[in-house]
Amino acid sequence: MKITFMLLDAFTIDGTVRGTFTLAGELARRHEVEIVSVLREADAPALPLSPRVRLRSLVDLRTGPRWPFGDRAARLMKEPSRLVHPQERCYEYFSALTDERLLRALRRLRTDVLITTRAGLNLAAAQHAPRRTIRIAQEHLQLRVHESGILAEIERWYPTLDAVTTLTVADRAEYMRLLPDGSCPVLTIGNGLPDRLYPHSRQENRIVMAAGRLVWTKGYDLLIDAFAEVAGKHPDWRLRIYGQGPRRDALLARVTRLGLYNNVLIMDSTDDVEGEMAKASILAVPSRGEGFGMTIIEAFACGLPVVAFDCPHGPREIITDGHDGLLVPPENPAALAETLIRLIDDEELRHRMATNARTTAKNHRIPEIADHWENLLTTLHP
C-alpha cells in the first residue's frame, strides 16, 4: 500500500511533525510511505526521519541560490491564499503560490491513502484529492480551537472524507456531535513513542523540566508564577523550560521581575529532549489546552512523573492522577505550586510514580499505535 502524509512544514519542530515522522517511519516497515511538506525552509528536517520515508516539498522557502525562484512565483507568494480558509490557524503560511502547488499535487496524487494533518489541508484533500484515494483527516489540535467560519467548512466537507482521527476520546466525542450521523467514521488514535532506548531519570537532580513552544497556550507564565512559590520553599530546586517562540522575552522578563533568575532557566529547544528529561525529576505541563501531550508520554518513557493542569483534553486522558502523575485544577498557579512542592517533598512518591510512568509509556509505543492504523487502513482499503 502506498501512504502519503501531508504536512504544512516538515522542517520545523512541533508535535505534529514529531508524531507524523514517528508514525510514517513505523508504517514504512511494511508500506511505501512518503511525506509531502507544503513548505520547505531547510535542507534537512530538524527532527530525525526514517530513511525508508521519502520526503518532498511543494514550495521551497530556502534563501540562497534558489531565490528568487521566478517573478511569477514571487508575486504569487505575496498574494493571500484563496484555497485555505482565513480562519485556518496557520493561514499566514499559505499563499496563492501554495494554493497552486497544493492543488496540482492533490490532483496528480498517485497514492492509495492520503493522510492530511491540519484543518486547511484536510479541507483541501476533501475537495480536491482524487476520489479513488482514501482520504483521512488527522486532527492534531482539537475541534474546539477552530473558529465558526472554518467550523462550518469542516461540518460541510469532513463527511466526504473516508475517516477522521483525533488524538483524544474527548475530541472524538466533539467531532461526533458536529458531524451528521452516518458520515465518515471518527476514530481516536494517539501519537506514538518512537521505538528507541530511553534514558531513565534517577530522580537525583533537583530539576523540574518543561518543554514546548513558548506560546500563550502552553501556560509557561503560570508555571513561572507557581515556581516562585516552589523556590521560596525549596531554593535549591531549579526549573528548566526548553523551547522557542514569541513569548520568550516576556517569560524572561517575568523570571527577572519575580527574582527567579537563580531558579529558572529558559533554554533553547533541544534535539535530545529525552536526554534533558532524564536529567530532571519532574515534568511540568502548565498548558491552558493540550491536544494530546507528546511530552507527557516522552517523560513517562524517561521515568518522570508529570504534574499537569487538568486542561482540555490530553493530560487527563494520558495521566492517571496519583498513579503516574498529578492533575491540577487548570490555570491555577497556587495549586500547581502546592502540587509540585508535594511531589518534591515526597521522594518515595516520585520514585513510585516514575516506575508507574514507565509502565504507562509502554501502551503508547509506536508499534502498538501503528497496529491501530493498520486496522483502520485494512478496513478502508481491504
Added chain:
Amino acid sequence: MNAVANHVRVSADDGLLVRWPAPLPDGERLVLRHTASGHGRAVNLAADRTSCALHVGDLGPGTWALHLEAGSLTRPLLTDDPGFSHDGLRAYAALPRRRSVRVTRSSDGHAALDVQEVEPHAEVELVHPRDGEIRIGGMLAYTGPRPGGARLLAVARKGSATVTGTARVHGTEFHARLSARGFATERPGLWDLWLAVADLRARLATLLDDAPGKRGKVSFPRQTVRDMSVRPYYTARDELAVACHRTEEQP
C-alpha cells in the same frame, strides 16, 4: 539484543564504573577508543560479568567512545543512565585536579567520556543584585579548599581599572559582595569577575550545571547608582561579568 548498561559513572577519584542488570556473555570486554587518534584501551569485566571498573584519570583530552568488544565484533556501549548528577559533579569539582572526566550519553544512547584540561574557577550558584550590591555565592572548582583571605575583583575588559569587593571562603564554599557604587565613578564598560584567594585568581563562571549557553537566557536586574546602570550577565562562555552603562545610553 545489545546489553544496556544501567550505570555509567565516573567517581570523584576518577574511577569509571559500568554496570549491567544481567551478566554479559562470556568473552565481552569494554573498550575505550579515543575518537581523534583511534588509540584504544581494553578492559576485562569483573568475574560475575555484570560490571567493569577502571581508572580513567590518566586519559588524554578529547572524546573517548565506549564500546563492547567480543572477539572481532565491536559495538557501541548503550546505556539508559543519563550520566548527569549535579551533586556528583560538585563533589568531583571539589577536589584539586587538572583534568576532568565526564560521562556523556548521546541521544541514541551511546556512552562516551569527555576528557578536558581544566583550570580552577569559582563556580557561581547564586547571584543577588539588590540593595546596592551584587552578592554572589558558589564553590571553588578543581582546586580544593583554599585557606586565606579572599577578594572579589572586577577587572575592566578595556583598560586596567579594577573594582574590588569582599569575599569569604570556607573550605571550597565562597560568598562575595561587590558594591554597585564602586562602578559609578568608573567609565562605562564591561567588567570580568575574578575571585582572588591566596595565590589563586579564579574566574567566576557557571559550568557545572550542565546548561551551557546561558547568555541571553538569564536576565539579572539592573541597579542604578547615580546615572550608572550596573547589571551582571553571563558571557558566551558562561562566565559571569558586569555590564555598566550610563542610564541615558539605555534604549
